[in-house]
Amino acid sequence: xxxxxxxxxxxxxxxxxxxxxxxxxxxxxxxxxxxxxxxxxxxxxxxxxxxxxxxxxxxxxxxxxxxxxxxxxxxxxxxxxxxxxxxxxxxxxxxxxxxxxxxxxxxxxxxxxxxxxxxxxxxxxxxxxxxxxxxxxxxxxxxxxxxxxxxxxxxxxxxxxxxxxxxxxxxxxxxxxxxxxxxxxxxxxxxxxxxxxxxxxxxxxxxxxxxxxxxxxxxxxxxxxxxxxxxxxxxxxxxxxxxxxxxxxxxxxxxxxxxxxxxxxxxxx
Numbered sequence: 466x467x468x469x470x471x472x473x474x475x476x477x478x479x480x481x482x483x484x485x486x487x488x489x490x491x492x493x494x495x496x497x498x499x500x501x502x503x504x505x506x507x508x509x510x511x512x513x514x515x516x517x518x519x520x521x522x523x524x525x526x527x528x529x530x531x532x533x534x535x536x537x538x539x540x541x542x543x544x545x546x547x548x549x550x551x552x553x554x555x556x557x558x559x560x561x562x563x564x565x566x567x568x569x570x571x572x573x574x575x576x577x578x579x580x581x582x583x584x585x586x587x588x589x590x591x592x593x594x595x596x597x598x599x600x601x602x603x604x605x606x607x608x609x610x611x612x613x614x615x616x617x618x619x620x621x622x623x624x625x626x627x628x629x630x631x632x633x634x635x636x637x638x639x640x641x642x643x644x645x646x647x648x649x650x651x652x653x654x655x656x657x658x659x660x661x662x663x664x665x666x667x668x669x670x671x672x673x674x675x676x677x678x679x680x681x682x683x684x685x686x687x688x689x690x691x692x693x694x695x696x697x698x699x700x701x702x703x704x705x706x707x708x709x710x711x712x713x714x715x716x717x718x719x720x721x722x723x724x725x726x727x728x729x730x731x732x733x734x
Contacts (some may be wrong), residue, residue, distance in 0.1 A: 513712045567697040568631065568648070568715060569618065572723035574632055575652035578661060582616060586661040594680075600636070602627060602647065603676040607665050609669040613658060614677070623650065624657040633703055636677050636685035636712075636733075643733075645677070649714040651723065663716035666729055667692070674730045675712060687731035694718060694725045702728050 551732040578586070589608040594601055597614035613626035622628050627649035629635075634643035651666070653659035669675075669689050695702055702713060708734035719725035 482596060487667065487670045526730070528708065539563045563712075566700070568695075568700060568703075568726050569628065570623070570648045570650060570715070570717055571697070572650065572652050572717040574578070575650070575654060577721060578652065578664070582661065583664075584654065586664050591659060597622070598626070598680070599629065600677050600679045603672070603678070604669070606669060606673045609662070611678075612649075612662060623659050624654065626658045627662060630703060637679065637683075640705070642705045642707060642709050642711075644703065644709075644713055646703050646712045646713045650726075651716045651720065663714070666716050666727055667712060667718065669714075670728050673731075674734075675714070686734050689729060689731045690725065694727055697724070697726060699726070702726075 567722065587608070589610060590609045590612075592601070592612050593611050593644040594611065595615075597615050597617065599616050600614045602612040602614050603610050614629050615622040615625060615627075616629040616631050618628060618631065627647050630646040630648060633646035634640065636643070636645055649663040649666075650661075651663055652661045653661060669692060671689055673689040675687045677687070679682065679685075702715070705711075712731045712733070713733070714729040716727050718725050
């Protein structure tokens with residue numbers, strides 16, 4: 466009886482019929498939304514899960530002033546390096562965040578060398594030490610003489626030669642083991658001291674000699690023992706090795722993608 470009365474009223478009033486249809490549609494949409502929430506969880510929970518998943522991916526290339534974890538030598542050097550660096554500062558962020566930082570010297574936006582520039586890179590190159598350099602690097606096999614080494618992560622330091630990764634060992638560090646970690650551009654910018662400085666680093670082989678000299682002229686000689694490639698986030702190569710007195714040279718490879726790091730290790734002789 467009730468259903469018959471409802472049908473009669475709907476037939477007599479078209480507007481009422483439209484309203485009933487609209488209400489039915491709205492209830493159907495509400496049901497669908499409730500089902501989605503039940504299956505996937507609340508929007509807030511979904512957002513939180515997405516945020517947690519995104520933190521599992523490694524960070525992009527860090528700014529030159531980004532703080533890095535002190536992976537290397539915590540002892541004080543016998544001479545004072547250039548102050549104000551941030552690579553090796555302790556207590557800067559969580560260990561999880563710091564471990565995702567990439568090794569320095571991503572190569573990007575640098576022009577590929579011309580034949581003339583490559584010819585110059587194959588000739589002996591001599592450098593003058595700027596006031597901020599803590600030591601020099603010489604590799605006779607590559608024709609590099611007195612390349613400035615700056616313990617700084619700034620672009621200006623990179624433009625002058627190679628950088629010593631702050632927080633890692635110095636040749637004079639008073640520790641049982643050392644790992645002096647130096648990084649230089651494979652390409653760099655034409656007209657700067659870093660241009661093509663490590664372009665030929667892949668040519669070093671076992672037995673080649675590498676020499677460091679501090680500002681007072683004290684000499685530290687090393688012999689190449691191995692070379693290999695690592696990923697941009699393999700920061701274990703910056704750490705010390707028990708019982709070893711090492712020098713590590715690093716640049717980007719291969720040309721032109723520079724998606725890995727070429728590592729050349731030498732041992733003190």
